Amino acid sequence: GDSVTQMEGPVTLSEEAFLTINCTYTATGYPSLFWYVQYPGEGLQLLLKATKADDKGSNKGFEATYRKETTSFHLEKGSVQVSDSAVYFCALRDSSASKIIFGSGTRLSIRP
Amino acid sequence: GAVVSQHPSWVICKSGTSVKIECRSLDFQATTMFWYRQFPKQSLMLMATSNEGSKATYEQGVEKDKFLINHASLTLSTLTVTSAHPEDSSFYICSARADGTDTEAFFGQGTRLTVV
Numbered sequence: 001g002d003s004v005t006q007m008e009g010p011v012t013l014s015e016e017a018f019l020t021i022n023c024t025y026t027a028t029g030y031p032s033l034f035w036y037v038q039y040p041g042e043g044l045q046l047l048l049k050a051t052k053a054d055d056k057g058s059n060k061g062f063e064a065t066y067r068k069e070t071t072s073f074h075l076e077k078g079s080v081q082v083s084d085s086a087v088y089f090c091a092l093r094d095s096s097a098s099k100i101i102f103g104s105g106t107r108l109s110i111r112p
Numbered sequence: 113g114a115v116v117s118q119h120p121s122w123v124i125c126k127s128g129t130s131v132k133i134e135c136r137s138l139d140f141q142a143t144t145m146f147w148y149r150q151f152p153k154q155s156l157m158l159m160a161t162s163n164e165g166s167k168a169t170y171e172q173g174v175e176k177d178k179f180l181i182n183h184a185s186l187t188l189s190t191l192t193v194t195s196a197h198p199e200d201s202s203f204y205i206c207s208a209r210a211d212g213t214d215t216e217a218f219f220g221q222g223t224r225l226t227v228v
Contacts, residue, residue: 043205043221098144100217104155
């Protein structure tokens, strides 16, 4: 079945460092790909998405490119801030299904 | 974006009692709603998918008699944890999306259930 694998955390970085969180997926068909962010004690918020190969999703300085050839959707940010500390989930939604499948989540902590 | 409101945000109940969690879409009609369960420091596990006016579809391993889901209107779905036990303590999150092939799903803020 469909699945999402993302790098295990926790990830700890200093402010203004470069961030990469790896995500790969397995799916039949042509899924849509998402990154969600969860701040402490809150539900999930959609951070960015891409619906087809080579699309780049971007929001709040974060970017991720849908790479079909490597089945990847890595999340990047050039300069992280303390306020980016949260748990990040990579996810997919298959083109034939309505449900979203999540990766295990990566906890990110940014030091001032 | 659209707003999904979940209530209550936290609840403590005694073993053996039932707890109802509400999920409302405030500014759109949610044809489909999803209920997830999240254990500490783990990912979201889909429990069930519900479509307005029909029975929920439960994921494998989820007891439908224990986790009762009702989606009686296009703006409200409820999850009732019946005869709760301490192992049911968890963070429950709902998600709602409107009709359409590529519509976004919006998430509630979650409900932390503690069974004592």
